[in-house]
Amino acid sequence: MRSTKTAEPWVGQGLGPFGVAVLKPYSRTRFATDGSAVLKVYVGIDPEGRRRRETSTVQRAALRGISVPTVLATGCGEAGSWTVFGAVHGTPCSVATRKATEGYIGHVVAVSGMLHRPTASATPGPGWAARTGSPVSTSQFLLDQFSARCRWMPWWAALREALSTIDAHPTVHLHGDLKPEHLLVDGERLHVVDWEASACGPAVLDYTDVLFHLVRDLLYEDVAPARIPVDLADRLPFCGPVLAWRLLLWLDRRRTQDIDLVTTHDIVRLTADGWFxxxxxxxxxxxxPTGGITLPRMPTRRxxxxxxxxxxxxxxxxxxxxxxxxxxxxxxxxxxxxxxxxxxxxxxxxxxxxxxxxxx
Ligand SMILES: Nc1ncnc2c1ncn2[C@@H]1O[C@H](COP(=O)(O)OP(=O)(O)O)[C@@H](O)[C@H]1O
Ligand SMILES: [Mg+2]
Known part of the structure; x- marks a missing residue:
């Protein structure tokens, strides 16, 4: 039998025991039974890259005055790539009610204020660490995240053209995965967790991610489209081409069959960004009264x-x-x-x- 020491290296560092694992496609997380720590094992896509990125970014985020979990131990080996974080206290934000959504968007704006300051040395790409090699444009960084098959899809050229408009935006530090469960509110304090998708790029990437998660989660909860608080989301300067990219990336990774249903026309509409x-x-x-509730929607006129x-x-x-x-x-x-x-x-x-x- 393999020793616990090798199988669970954190035990040797006095961490744990940990409870039942929450299994997700790209991670397994376990809370310490005494609630003091969280163990995260990275699986699936690039586990070691994600571990390094998250542990390095949390330290830099702390320097920006953002409250983040401490890294108690981290490593890679037989147990895979793993990190133990000190638990932070607080209740995750929510979009269950309009009031909760308002609070959540307020917290997003507050975090963005600390995060999205112009940073001269930042170039587009994953993580916050300095990059070696020639810099790529933001649009290239985003397009590179698709699986190879997407390059042959009918909408590829339309998306590429639309995304080029964001190459002129300033590059800032991004959280990369802002959503309600990553913002924990503890009275007056706000803690921000899950930094593994951190990146450098235009601030609209973070804002658009918030909008994408908001709409997707509400639709999953069977909220009617007319009840989606679009007016609240309008407080975030999101961007049509990035929204189209985010939706397609989600389809590419999580709903591989559905991506074949997307047409070039869909992408042109999504990326239009209020320009037409x-x-x-x-x-x-x-x-x-003239809307879709009392009258059928007029067909879109070309x-x-x-x-x-x-x-x-x-x-x-x-x-x-x-x-x-x-x-x-x-x-x-x-x-x-x-x-x-x-x-x-x-x-x-x-x-x-x-x-x-x-x-x-
Ligand atoms: N340090 C922490 N303290 C308290 N709760 C945490 C901490 N880290 C994560 N969590 C909670 O556990 C959930 C999963 O952790 P997360 O880092 O987001 O992993 P995943 O990659 O599986 O999404 C988070 O959404 C958050 O609610
Ligand atoms: Mg998470």
Whole structure:
């Protein structure tokens, strides 16, 4: 029989005993029976790389003033790649209610404030440690995370083109996996755990991850799309191309059959990022009388002369027309930007209405 010492090296360091393991595709975690520590064994994709990244990043995150667990012991060998963290106290954030979601998003914004400070030496890639070799662009770093088969999928070129827009964003330190169960609230204190996906890249990566998890988890809980608190998520500056990338990465890793269902058109719509005047109506609009609850949704009209506007132009147009951003849309006749959606709004602009009314 193999000795416990070899099989469980943490025992020799006075750590444990640990309780029942929580099994996930890429990890096994066990809480110490006295609640003082958490043992994590990394399995599946690149266990040793993830162990090194997590143990190195938590130390650097602590230097930024973020409350993180202490590394009590770590190693790799017969027991695989493993780390024992000191347990932090607190209750994980939640998105079960609107109030809880509001609190969670507030905590995300607070953590981002400490994390996403411009860092001159940071270049896009996994982990926070300095990189050797020639730097890659953010879009390349993101595309490299897909399995090889994705390069041959019909949407690949559209995603690659859309992602190139984020190459100009400043590179900052990222948590890489922000979600409610990784933010533990203990009174006034906030502890942040699970740093194994830490990376350097634009801040929109972290924000978009939050939105992705929020929407996915709520849909899994059978929350109707109209009830998703899109207005709260709007506090986070997420980005359409990154959202499309995140969704596709999830499909590639966790729902391998479903990725074949994605079309180029889906990606163009997701990556549009509010740039097209002729966007489909956003979810927040669905509970209005002209929305999807009382009337069937109109089929998406293919854009004829696609008009591109920047977010600033969109904001200016909304201010000039005296309507919320999401009620802007193209005139059904001439595609001119107008107050198109919401209560009592016409489908045609004044000019087109006059022309139509004069028609005999
Ligand atoms: N140091 C810690 N103290 C208290 N709870 C922790 C600690 N580390 C992890 N947890 C809890 O255990 C869960 C799983 O740990 P995590 O590091 O996220 O592993 P995984 O890679 O399996 O997601 C976390 O979501 C968190 O709720
Ligand atoms: Mg986790």
């Amino acid at each position: 005047v002729s966007d489909a109506r956003p979810l927040r609009d669905l509970d209005q 854009s004829r002369g696609v008009a591109r506007i920047t977010p600033v132009e969109r904001a200016a147009a909304a201010a000039a027309l005296g309507c919320p951003l999401w009620e802007l849309g193209p005139c059904a006749g001439c595609d001119q930007l107008m107050h198109r959606y919401g209560r009592y709004t016409p489908m045609y602009c004044r000019g087109c209405r006059t022309a139509l009314n004069d028609r005999r």
